[in-house]
Amino acid sequence: MDAQHEVEQVAGRARVAARALALATRARKDAALHAMAEQLLEREAEVLAANTEDVARAEAAATDPGIVDRLRLTGERLAGIAQGLREVAGLADPVGEVVRGSTLANGLELRQVRVPFGVVGMIYEARPNVTADAAGICLKSGNAALLRGSSSARSSNAAIVEVLREAIASTGLPADAVQLVPGETHDSVKALMRARGHVDVLIPRGGAGLIRSVVEESTVPVIETGVGNCHVYVDRAADLGKALAVVLNAKTHRTSVCNAAESLLVHAEVAEQFVPRVVAALQEAGVLVHGDATFAAHDGVVPATEEDHATEYLALEISAAVVPDLDAALEHVRRYSSGHSDAILTEDQGAARRFVAEVDSAAVLVNASTRFTDGGEFGFGAEIGISTQKLHARGPMGLPEMTSTKYVVIGDGHTR
Incomplete structure (x- = not known):
């Protein structure tokens, strides 16, 4: 099976999960987030063992110490990731929020309301904490997450996603709300970037080269997160x-x-x-x-x-x-x-x-x-990244920035 077909298959499952998430109550989503946090802590040994494999490979390859630091998980860092999921659960649910509304002169009731994007793809480097962070933020905002981390963190990401999927399923939400994009070669990255119609938005997080590649080569709409000079x-x-x-x-x-x-x-x-x-x-x-x-x-x-x-x-x-x-x-x-x-x-x-x-x-x-310049420091509670573009969102992207809007128009037999 080629990479494009594999990505489209997981995206199809994500689309089904996204429909369920869009209708999920805040209570159900928050229960899933708490379950995700608890399971990460209960299975700490499993996750840290997988991370040790990644760190050992990176060090053996003489990887830059800064990158190794971003890759490494500890008990303290894992506890911080779990706490981050709990904090996301404590935030207001953006889905259904009325951005603006009015009664028009002709009597029509007009409301602009927040809705999930649907299927969100993430391409990111090194940091396995992004796996859990992105999964939690996407779930709370009603989106299914397709995650493509770097090969350097493949063992960590696989372990974390397995834990998160089991936790989500235990609360009655679909496990396919969070999936890893299959494949370890760049072909799977290209396939995700070209999955227009299957993936609604793509968010890259990493160095300048990664971000430039995704922005320039993707046919899926991209929210550009920032290189920071x-x-x-x-x-x-x-x-x-x-x-x-x-x-x-x-x-x-x-x-x-x-x-x-x-x-x-x-x-x-x-x-x-x-x-x-x-x-x-x-x-x-x-x-x-x-x-x-x-x-x-x-x-x-x-x-x-x-x-x-x-x-x-x-x-x-x-x-x-x-x-x-x-x-x-x-x-x-x-x-x-x-x-x-x-x-x-x-x-x-x-x-x-x-x-x-x-x-x-x-x-x-x-x-x-x-x-x-950070979502938590700004009081947003969580962020998926910091956008340096000017369309849709700019700066730290919290839960509201992980939604789009639609207009609801209510009439009483109105004709134009």
């Missing part, structure tokens, strides 16, 4: 103590995530004071600085190339430059930012307003770390 700009009116703390948090709190800072800009008027301090603090934290001439004058800083300023490192590395003014900072951000999250540190409200108005990113932060 995130900037922190230290303005001349910044509180330098606050600025130092924010830069360190944005870069080092967790390096392997898309909202970690990758680029640092410093206003020339505070460079003499701030650059030595920030270089020393970053180096103490193990960060390699790729800097312009001002930064590179310090020991251990390597000269920055054009490519460095455009790079999402996902590691203890950062590009850095001194800019003569706010205009130059804005131009640098426009040129190199991926449109994910960019921050200004300043006590000048005028400069802050300009930065907010002129930076065209999914999230623009003032005097705060880029690490706050």
